[in-house]
Amino acid sequence: MGERGAWAGKKADIMNRPGAGAAYEAARIRFELGEAVRLRREQLGLTQAELAERTGLKQPAVARFEAGGTMPTIPMLERLAEALEMRLSVQFQPLREAS
Numbered sequence: 001m002g003e004r005g006a007w008a009g010k011k012a013d014i015m016n017r018p019g020a021g022a023a024y025e026a027a028r029i030r031f032e033l034g035e036a037v038r039l040r041r042e043q044l045g046l047t048q049a050e051l052a053e054r055t056g057l058k059q060p061a062v063a064r065f066e067a068g069g070t071m072p073t074i075p076m077l078e079r080l081a082e083a084l085e086m087r088l089s090v091q092f093q094p095l096r097e098a099s
Helices: 003-015 020-043 048-055 059-066 074-083
Strands: none
Touching: 003 020, 020 048, 020 059, 048 059, 048 074
8 A cells, every 4th residue: 555545544544533523623723723814914914923912912822823733712813803904704604515
């Protein structure tokens, strides 16, 4: 079995474990939120330190968030949205349409 096949089998084994789907989904959300913040910060030409100052955070906290290392609260997302000159929108989507 090639490297790709080996990884596909390993991933399937991991995803079949109890709770793996929920953990994967939580990681996906953290990653996507962090990526969105980083992209917007870069669009505005801000450094992590400047974003940290705008939000009342420390630069390492911004770095962890952008890397998907933390799950933020709604108030934290509101602070980030304001600092990034955006409006926060939280949605629920049916599972069959969610990606």
